[in-house]
Amino acid sequence: MQAYKRITMSIQTVLEAKVKEAILSIFKAELPSVEFQPTRKDFDGDITVVVFPMLRIVKGNPVQIGEQLGAFLKDEVAAVTDFNVVKGFLNLVLSDTFYIDFFKTICDSPDYGLVAESAHNAVMVEYSSPNTNKPLHLGHIRNNLLGYSVAEILKAAGKKVYKTQIINDRGIHICKSMLAWQRYGNGETPKSTGLKGDKLVGNYYVKFNSVYNSEIEALVAEGIERKVAEKEAPSLVEAQKMLLKWEAGDKEIVALWKEMNGWVYEGFNVTYKNMGVDFDKLYYESDTYLLGKDFVADGLQKGIFYKKEDGSVWIDLTEDGLDEKIVLRSDGTAVYMTQDIGTAIQRVKDYPDINGMVYTVGNEQDYHFKVLFLILKKLGFPWAEQLHHLSYGMVDLPSGKMKSREGTVVDADDLMVDMTATAKQISEELGKLDDYADSEKEELYKTIGLGALKYYILKVDPKKRILFNPEESVDFQGNTGPFIQYTFARIQSVKRNASDHGLNWKNSTEVEDLHKKEKELIKQLLIFPDTIHLAAENYSPAVIANYVYDLVKSFNSFYQQVPIFVDAEEEKKVFRIQLANKVGEVIESSFKLLGIQVPQRM
C-alpha cells in the first residue's frame, strides 16, 4: 500500500522539483508551483506540464520555454524518455519501466486502493428512514443505494462508519392506516392475505385517502369551503383523535400500532435484504420524539432562542441569511426540528467516537438541514462542524412526481422483480448458461438485474434529478451495470483458461516493454486510490461508477486487440493475465463500493 503511494506521489513531486530547478538554472527565476495534467489521448505522451502559467514569471515564447524544459527533464529524470511541445503544453513520455515497476507494487495486494480503517475518525451515515404507513418505492431505492454506497466509500477512504436510520413510526400518517384497517380490515393480516406487511398497511393508507377525499367532496357539495372541509372531514378528525390517544398511551391503540408496525418491519426487511442494504443501528421516532426539549430550554437560557408571547420558542437566523424558525410549539410540544436536535445529540452520546454525521435525505429538505446544522453549531457542539446533508434530486416519472396517496409510485419490490425478469430474458436469448443449475441461474439473474438498476441510479450525480420512464426498460448494454459485470466475468474466464494452457500466472514475471493498451490500463489502475478519495470528498458514488466504466472500456479494447494466449512468449502471457486479474479486482472493489455484485460467469 505504501509502495504505490510512493511511486504515484513521487513522479509528480520529482517532476515538480526538477521543473523548478530547470527554470532557476535556465531563466534565473523562482516558480511558485507547477501545473500538471494527464496528456490528452490525441497527443503523444503521458503527463503534461502546462507552460502558460509560467509566463507570469518567465517572459518569453511558451513553445521555446517548453522545449528547453523538456530537454532538461529528459536529461535529468530517468523515467522521462521523450517529450514534445504543442503550443504551451509540454508532453512528457514516461518509460515503460516506470509503469511496469508500479504494476509490480500493486500486483499482489487484492485490496489495492482501499485504506485501512482508523478508529478515531468515525462517522455516522443515516439513510432510508421511511414512514411506516406505506411500502418503499423508487425514491427510497435511490436513497438507500446512495446512503449505502456513500457509507462503503467512506469506509474505503479509511473511516469507521456506522450505518443508521430513523424510522418514522409515529404520527398522523400511521394513524390513518390504522383507522382504515379498523373500519374496513375485517381482521386481515399478512398471513391471512398472503401480502407483504408493508403492502397490506399501505393499502389501508390508500383506502383512508379515498374515503377522506370523498368526504371532502361531499362537504364541498354542501357548500363548505374546501380548506375548511379538508380540516373537518370526519375521517381526519377521527385519525387525529387516535393520535392523541396514542400519545396518552391508550392500551388498545398502542397494541394495534405495535402490531401493524410489526407487519411493516417484516415487509421492509425483505425489501432491504433484496436490495442488499443493512444498518448497524436503528432509531425509532417514537423513542426520540420527545428528545431535544431540554436543549431548547438550555438554548433559551443562553439566549440563542427566544420566546414569543404565546409561549412558542423560536430562533432568529436572519443575520445568517435565513429566516426565523420555530423550535417548540406554544403548547410545549416538539416540532420536527426539536426532534432532530435531540436525535443528533443522542447519537453522539451513543457513539462517542463519531465526529461527523451524514444525512441522506432528498433535496426538498435542504433548508431544514441548513437550519438544523446552524442551530447545533450555535448550541456549541464541536461535531456540528462535521455534519453533511447528502442531498439528492427526486426521482420523477414522465407523469410527474410520485405520490403514494394516489398510488402513482414505482414500487421497490416490483421494480426489482421486473429487472430480474429482464435479465433472465436476455440471458436465455444468449443461451450461454445452459449447464447451470436453476438455482444458480436465478441467483445470477438477480445479480444482473439488480446490477443494472443500481448502476443506472448511482452513475448520475446525486444532486441531479432522475427521470425514470417505466416504459423504457433500463439498458443492459453500453454504460450499464451488466456491461461491467460482463467484463468481470470475461476476466474470470481468462483466468480459468490459463490453467488449460498450462500457465501458472501467479508466478512472478519480467517484461521489458508494454503494448499501448497495457500502458493505458496501468494508467487507469494508477488513479484508483485518488478516485476513491475524490468520491469520498464529494460523497458521490457517481465518481466511482464513471471511473470503473472507463477502466472497463480500456480493458475491452485491450482484450480485443491484444491476444493473451496466442502469439506471445510465456512471460508476456503471464503478465497479461496478471494485468487482467488486477483489473478484475478493481472492478470488484469498485462495484462493492456501489453495492453491486459481480458474477463468475454470464
Next chain:
RNA sequence: GGUGGCAUAGCUCAGCUGGAUAGAGCACCUGCCUUCUAAGCAGGCGGUCCUAGGUUCGAAUCCUAGUGCCAUCACCA
C-alpha cells in the same frame, strides 16, 4: 416575491481545483465471431455547452444580470 438547485448531441449522462480540436452510452448507419465470453470491439453521423455581458494569455467551468424547470419559505413530518 425571498432563498437554494439544475440547464452540455434527438434521448440518458461525463467533463476534477479555468487549459489543447467539448467526451461516452442509447438511437441511426458500416465493418468484425473456424483462435481467450460479440451483454463485446473498430469506425461513421450528430453540439449556438440556455442567453447576454465581464474577468483571463485561455471560460462548458469563475463573476454579474436575465430566461426556463424543480424545490423550499407552516405551531406538517
